[in-house]
Amino acid sequence: MNVLSLLTLFSSLLYSMEQPVPKESGGGSHTAGNSLNLKCETSDFQFKTSKLGWYLWAPGHIPLGLTNFDSISTDATEDRIITSREDSGSRIFLQIKDLGLRDSGQYHCVRRVGTGDDRDKLFFGLGTDVTVEPGTRTPLTPNVFLVRSQDVVACLIRNFYPKEIHVSLASPGALISAQTYVMAPMANGIYSAVQIGRIGENDTVTCTVEHLGKEIHVSHKPEGNEQRNKLLLSVLGLRLLFMRIMIINIFFTAMALIF
Incomplete structure (x- = not known):
């Protein structure tokens, strides 16, 4: 078109x-x-x-x-x-x-x-x-990564099944604002998700993921540039997916209000 x-x-x-x-x-x-x-x-x-x-x-x-x-x-x-x-x-x-x-x-x-x-x-x-x-398949434990750029922090949760999962970002004594979460099914029948928030540049942060009754905790640690860039590219891809979903949802909401 x-x-x-x-x-x-x-x-x-x-x-x-x-x-x-x-x-x-x-x-x-x-x-x-x-x-x-x-x-x-x-x-x-x-x-x-x-x-x-x-x-x-x-x-x-x-x-x-x-x-x-x-x-x-x-x-x-x-x-x-x-x-x-x-x-x-x-x-x-x-x-x-x-x-x-x-x-x-x-x-x-x-x-x-x-x-x-x-x-x-x-x-x-x-x-x-x-x-x-996706159809029923063998349970799969997620891979969890935590990355940040200045005041933006992202918890990337990759390759898990089933989709029921709880993700949270926390920091001792600091407020994590503007939190956004999006989950998306992958073509191979498993799921990936990302939790994004804002926090002070000097504050520590921990991502907690609960899946199939188990908890995974990942705290922010300095990453090598190469690994960090790969993770940031992955986060960017999921953020773009989230933006597309939001645009479509906003448009459909406008349609519903018009009609």
Whole structure:
């Protein structure tokens, strides 16, 4: 999707606030390898001749069209994606087989009005959230690193399973402010996370991680430049992931308020 198409998409979202809103259902948490079945119900327009489809908005990615908008065809972009429609009940359906972590995101039912060019209007439903969780696997104890740059401290927790974990930053007699935590599933079915906060440059800090009934404590110690740089690069990657997630969440929150 080019920049012009993306701008058209956002202007269509604002324009659609006065239009009939499709309602999606079927989201929630699903396990990788299973199938996803979503339904969209709508009314107040001529359903049989309408161009309808599905969009996926995943954190850190631009909106992805999963189907074309032909009023008759139900072809999808992948063989594992199947769409269908029920004109008599004003419903359209989306099925995705063999779910993977990449299928997580917010799914929107979309109605397209126009002649098929960039000037068309897209009327989005509010969407339904889908989270694809890794399948069951052998428990894995996390690797924990603590790094800091001036007043910013980050506890990096890598490669653990299951995802239930508690992370805290503490310092004797000092306040750790602006704490932010984000966890993300990796493509190999395990998890990584990062806890970021601010503290005085001369204050000591300890990261405590509780996982599977065990505690791991890591205190700040001077690192060699090479090792420190590698860790900072890893933290930067997770911080960028967090920023992308926040941007998407803020936008979806704005959508909900508008609609």
